[in-house]
Amino acid sequence: MIATLTRPGLVLDRWLLWLVLILPLVWMTWQYGAETVYYGEYLHWTGVQSARLLLLTLAITPLLRLLPRAAAIRWLMRRRRDIGLVTFFYALAHTVAYLVRKSDLQLIASEGLEAGLLTGWIAFLVFIALAVTSNDVSVRAMGRKWRRLHQTVYVAAILTYLHWVLTAFDPTMGYVHGAVAAVLLLARLRRDRRSATPARDTNPG
Amino acid sequence: MNRKTRLPLLLAWALALPAMAQAELTLVNPNLADKDELQALPNVGNEIAQAIIDGRPYQSAIELETTLAGVMDDEQRATLYTRLFQPIDLNDASEAEILLIPGVSKKMAHEFLEYRPYKSMEQFRREIGKYVDDDEVARLESYVTLN
Numbered sequence: 001m002i003a004t005l006t007r008p009g010l011v012l013d014r015w016l017l018w019l020v021l022i023l024p025l026v027w028m029t030w031q032y033g034a035e036t037v038y039y040g041e042y043l044h045w046t047g048v049q050s051a052r053l054l055l056l057t058l059a060i061t062p063l064l065r066l067l068p069r070a071a072a073i074r075w076l077m078r079r080r081r082d083i084g085l086v087t088f089f090y091a092l093a094h095t096v097a098y099l100v101r102k103s104d105l106q107l108i109a110s111e112g113l114e115a116g117l118l119t120g121w122i123a124f125l126v127f128i129a130l131a132v133t134s135n136d137v138s139v140r141a142m143g144r145k146w147r148r149l150h151q152t153v154y155v156a157a158i159l160t161y162l163h164w165v166l167t168a169f170d171p172t173m174g175y176v177h178g179a180v181a182a183v184l185l186l187a188r189l190r191r192d193r194r195s196a197t198p199a200r201d202t203n204p205g
Numbered sequence: 206m207n208r209k210t211r212l213p214l215l216l217a218w219a220l221a222l223p224a225m226a227q228a229e230l231t232l233v234n235p236n237l238a239d240k241d242e243l244q245a246l247p248n249v250g251n252e253i254a255q256a257i258i259d260g261r262p263y264q265s266a267i268e269l270e271t272t273l274a275g276v277m278d279d280e281q282r283a284t285l286y287t288r289l290f291q292p293i294d295l296n297d298a299s300e301a302e303i304l305l306i307p308g309v310s311k312k313m314a315h316e317f318l319e320y321r322p323y324k325s326m327e328q329f330r331r332e333i334g335k336y337v338d339d340d341e342v343a344r345l346e347s348y349v350t351l352n
Contacts, residue, residue, distance in 0.1 A: 040316075040332040040335060169312055
């Protein structure tokens with residue numbers, strides 16, 4: 001049913017998806033502004049949600065290959081760029097909260113050189129490039145380069161989970177999410193290698 | 206307290222945990238306790254109780270640590286701090302001072318520092334409560350103050 005939505009239906013489902021995904025962030029940010037949610041809680045929550053949404057984004061293509069006829073997965077595939085953008089906004093909120101809290105360039109620079117934060121910063125820079133080019137105009141203008149650029153999401157993902165593991169008080173959940181991301185990356189690499197190998201001609205006629 | 210001594214001390218603290226769980230959370234104040242109260246504490250005899258009294262007033266846990274370092278070894282002090290402590294100010298204490306709290310690792314001390322300034326004890330409970338259970342938060346809370 002989702003797959004048979006008409007054009008106005010597609011616009012509506014896109015807005016609904018944005019609303020559902022972004023409302024928790026708006027609510028938490030408001031709570032943080034009102035000081036009913038504390039800095040560490042906000043930083044932790046935005047970081048975890050961003051990492052989970054990233055995992056969802058990465059899982060869509062492998063899921064579609066596993067279940068090519070599942071309407072829900074096909075719908076997610078069509079909305080993958082939107083989910084990626086929402087992921088970026090969570091990461092942005094996470095970063096802005098950190099920057100505002102520290103409010104000291106020298107401190108930010110010195111902390112940024114530590115492995116735990118350096119991995120986060122590099123991942124965030126990649127996410128900026130991906131977010132800025134997540135639109136139809138960029139897809140058309142960049143052609144094949146767009147695909148290559150957006151494959152760097154895997155690099156950003158590895159860095160994100162490293163950032164989690166290196167900065168968390170208890171890194172267990174970082175390892176778990178990182179392991180799932182690694183499986184998705186391996187599945188992707190395997191698929192890419194297969195498609196790069198010329199298929200044996202089984203139809204001599 | 207250097208790196209080499211921290212691990213055995215954490216181990217000693219872990220072994221003392223069951224006894225601590227039964228003990229009351231209120232700590233003896235080194236500025237106020239009389240000699241009898243002090244002598245009832247672990248590893249404190251007449252000489253050490255007198256040293257504690259002579260070292261008054263204590264403005265910080267570091268001052269208490271300096272006094273006791275001359276009369277007790279690292280392990281004895283770590284055990285004593287499960288019952289006697291000069292509470293540290295959450296917004297002012299140095300990392301070295303935070304590390305004197307029994308069972309506080311370098312990682313936990315970093316978390317204490319990361320969430321400054323603390324505006325309320327509720328903030329401390331919720332920030333540190335992300336990492337340890339309620340009983341441990343209550344135990345840590347007994348070692349800190351907010352001025």
